[in-house]
Amino acid sequence: MTVVPYAEQFERLKPALPGAAGLREQAFARYAAHGFPGMKREAWRHTKLTPISGAALEPAAASNVSPADIAAHLIPDALTLVFVNGRLDRALSNIEQAPGGVTIESLSDVLARGDDLSPWLTQAADDSPDDALVSLNTALMNDGAVIRVADGIHVEAPIHLLFFAKREGMSQVRNVIVAGKGASVTVAEGYFGGKDAYWTNVVNQFFLAEGASIEHARQQNEGLAAYHIGSNRVRLAADARFNSVAVMLGGAVARNETRVLVAGERAQCHLAGVSLGRGKQLQDSVTVLDHAVPGGISDQVFKAVLDDQSHAVYQGKVIVRQDAQKTDARQANHNILLARSAEASSKPELEIFADDVKCAHGATVGELDKNMLFYMQARGLDPKTARALLVEGFVLEVLERIASPEIRDMFRTDIGGWLHGRALS
Amino acid sequence: MLEIKNLHAAVDGKEILKGLDLTVKAGEVHAIMGPNGSGKSTLAYVLAGRAGYEVTEGSVAYDGKDLLEMSADERARDGVFLGFQYPVELPGVNGMTFLRTAANAVRRHRGLPELDGIDFLKLLRQKASLLEMDDSLLKRAVNVGFSGGEKKRNEIAQMAVLDPTLMVLDETDSGLDIDALKVVSKGINALRGPDKATVLVTHYQRLLSYVEPDFVHILARGKIVASGGKELALELERDGYVNYVPEAA
Ligand SMILES: Nc1ncnc2c1ncn2[C@@H]1O[C@H](COP(=O)(O)OP(=O)(O)OP(=O)(O)O)[C@@H](O)[C@H]1O
Numbered sequence: 244m245t246v247v248p249y250a251e252q253f254e255r256l257k258p259a260l261p262g263a264a265g266l267r268e269q270a271f272a273r274y275a276a277h278g279f280p281g282m283k284r285e286a287w288r289h290t291k292l293t294p295i296s297g298a299a300l301e302p303a304a305a306s307n308v309s310p311a312d313i314a315a316h317l318i319p320d321a322l323t324l325v326f327v328n329g330r331l332d333r334a335l336s337n338i339e340q341a342p343g344g345v346t347i348e349s350l351s352d353v354l355a356r357g358d359d360l361s362p363w364l365t366q367a368a369d370d371s372p373d374d375a376l377v378s379l380n381t382a383l384m385n386d387g388a389v390i391r392v393a394d395g396i397h398v399e400a401p402i403h404l405l406f407f408a409k410r411e412g413m414s415q416v417r418n419v420i421v422a423g424k425g426a427s428v429t430v431a432e433g434y435f436g437g438k439d440a441y442w443t444n445v446v447n448q449f450f451l452a453e454g455a456s457i458e459h460a461r462q463q464n465e466g467l468a469a470y471h472i473g474s475n476r477v478r479l480a481a482d483a484r485f486n487s488v489a490v491m492l493g494g495a496v497a498r499n500e501t502r503v504l505v506a507g508e509r510a511q512c513h514l515a516g517v518s519l520g521r522g523k524q525l526q527d528s529v530t531v532l533d534h535a536v537p538g539g540i541s542d543q544v545f546k547a548v549l550d551d552q553s554h555a556v557y558q559g560k561v562i563v564r565q566d567a568q569k570t571d572a573r574q575a576n577h578n579i580l581l582a583r584s585a586e587a588s589s590k591p592e593l594e595i596f597a598d599d600v601k602c603a604h605g606a607t608v609g610e611l612d613k614n615m616l617f618y619m620q621a622r623g624l625d626p627k628t629a630r631a632l633l634v635e636g637f638v639l640e641v642l643e644r645i646a647s648p649e650i651r652d653m654f655r656t657d658i659g660g661w662l663h664g665r666a667l668s
Numbered sequence: 669m670l671e672i673k674n675l676h677a678a679v680d681g682k683e684i685l686k687g688l689d690l691t692v693k694a695g696e697v698h699a700i701m702g703p704n705g706s707g708k709s710t711l712a713y714v715l716a717g718r719a720g721y722e723v724t725e726g727s728v729a730y731d732g733k734d735l736l737e738m739s740a741d742e743r744a745r746d747g748v749f750l751g752f753q754y755p756v757e758l759p760g761v762n763g764m765t766f767l768r769t770a771a772n773a774v775r776r777h778r779g780l781p782e783l784d785g786i787d788f789l790k791l792l793r794q795k796a797s798l799l800e801m802d803d804s805l806l807k808r809a810v811n812v813g814f815s816g817g818e819k820k821r822n823e824i825a826q827m828a829v830l831d832p833t834l835m836v837l838d839e840t841d842s843g844l845d846i847d848a849l850k851v852v853s854k855g856i857n858a859l860r861g862p863d864k865a866t867v868l869v870t871h872y873q874r875l876l877s878y879v880e881p882d883f884v885h886i887l888a889r890g891k892i893v894a895s896g897g898k899e900l901a902l903e904l905e906r907d908g909y910v911n912y913v914p915e916a917a
């Protein structure tokens with residue numbers, strides 16, 4: 244038998260990993276059955292992983308950031324958890340301020356004290372080779388956030404998970420967010436890093452009980468040599484609502500995969516993404532919307548603005564099972580190429596087994612509209628400013644979906660910085 | 669102010685303007701009428717500097733400068749305003765941001781200080797109220813989801829903010845209801861002045877009863893085929909183009 248990457252690390256590291264020993268063994272075996280998803284897997288076709296699969300990375304060494312380093316990334320009045328190289332920095336976090344009905348803990352604490360999270364953790368991956376890196380995450384998970392919101396609790400302050408990477412190595416992060424019946428909460432994630440080549444492998448699991456609502460915002464601004472594999476798993480009970488907006492700017496190779504199970508009737512899922520690519524970046528947005536029951540609503544809008552030789556991929560799969568009558572599933576993918584050498588791939592996939600459903604999808608790839616540019620020039624805007632406003636407008640439309648004005652502003656600043664750093668001439 | 673001589677222009681290799689002459693002096697209002705497809709919008713686009721409208725012969729002088737040498741945005745900053753027959757929607761581009769960016773580009777060109785958000789808002793409110801325009805329209809994405817009439821009103825609001833020298837308005841009256849036509853006409857008249865000039869492209873006499881032209885021209889098959897005073901518009905309203913364009917009979 245060939246040895247899969249990370250086999251030696253797992254053997255060596257496991258005694259020191261927090262809790263869940265049995266679960267880790269099972270998960271590693273699942274991962275090892277397939278190893279890294281190769282480019283022969285359709286869902287991973289564009290995601291070149293050789294730098295992190297060829298030579299196994301070591302866990303990034305413990306490190307620290309200063310309050311000044313993080314100040315610009317904070318959301319005012321948020322409950323903030325700061326992770327450095329995948330480990331919670333308690334001094335910079337304020338989770339003890341969580342209001343009644345909300346518990347926010349470090350995953351490492353929860354596992355170390357022997358809590359059994361396996362009923363949740365095991366739902367993230369199945370035996371498919373496509374899930375191998377989620378299983379590897381379960382085997383190697385070191386820290387993350389465990390957030391539980393009790394039934395009927397509305398959490399006013401956004402919960403902000405901030406991840407900073409310093410120096411090389413890997414971080415295996417696992418976040419579990421459980422919203423009770425009728426609960427509502429905002430969860431934001433931010434990823435930042437330096438110039439080093441490192442790997443963030445993060446798995447987020449969202450469980451929404453009946454009538455629960457989660458606003459999710461994701462800001463992926465890793466260093467440009469980083470590998471970022473983000474896997475989101477969402478389970479929606481009846482009448483639950485999940486609204487997610489992900490902005491991807493960083494990483495050499497970055498992936499944001501969201502798999503949603505619409506398990507309860509009339510649940511709603513809104514997924515949106517913005518990728519901004521430059522250099523030779525690859526940004527992969529993958530969604531799987533599984534409508535298992537009637538009356539579900541899903542809508543997706545993914546947009547990319549691509550410069551240089553960057554490449555954005557959108558793969559959106561919608562499954563409407565036989566029982567899922569009256570499902571309304573929409574997806575749209577729009578791409579603007581700022582350079583001829585940039586590339587956008589769009590792959591909608593519909594598997595529909597019910598007959599009374601509405602499914603719509605649309606995709607466009609293009610340059611900026613010449614009519615629009617002329618109209619703006621006819622009002623006195625120079626071509627560079629006109630282009631920047633159009634690109635900004637194209638992207639800001641997506642940010643409108645973010646409910647929190649503070650988070651929207653923060654994302655807008657990030658995007659504005661990217662645009663002004665671009666040679667939009 | 670504007671002197672067009674023997675202008676020939678082609679789109680996609682097809683000649684549309686075929687030797688057009690027109691002189692507009694400061695303070696004047698000129699109306700251009702003509703059958704569909706005769707080249708009125710083409711003329712407007714050539715004056716505004718749209719790419720793809722190739723001038724093959726002739727000249728256009730604006731304030732003594734060679735207009736054709738200037739880029740579209742230079743012309744706009746230098747006081748040439750085109751009111752579009754079909755205003756363009758700009759998804760995601762906030763109306764305020766757009767117009768403030770434009771106004772400040774024009775002001776920089778004129779050597780005036782830029783307006784900050786508050787001063788700009790004051791100016792905009794004042795112009796919008798002149799046009800009896802709900803300023804919530806201006807907070808939305810430019811022209812997106814606007815009705816036909818709202819788009820035209822928005823063109824005039826933009827014009828009022830930018831305060832141009834030469835106004836070229838391509839069928840700004842089409843699609844306006846009777847009340848809106850009066851309001852828009854008031855907006856145009858408010859911008860008239862001894863150092864300014866207006867070229868109105870229109871199909872209807874109605875606009876001209878509110879914005880009185882000094883001259884009316886008939887553009888047919890790429891040329892000005894007749895010119896007269898405002899009575900020419902009344903004659904066209906009555907008889908159509910039959911006396912000027914043989915095939916219109
Ligand atoms: N891209 C193009 N390729 C070929 N022909 C064109 C192109 N654009 C415009 N034309 C033609 O040029 C002619 C003049 O068009 P223009 O829009 O200037 O007419 P107009 O006088 O403004 O008409 P209307 O009163 O209908 O607005 C028309 O016959 C039109 O079909």
Ligand SMILES: [Mg+2]
Binds near residue numbers: 708709710753838
């Ligand atoms: Mg026209």
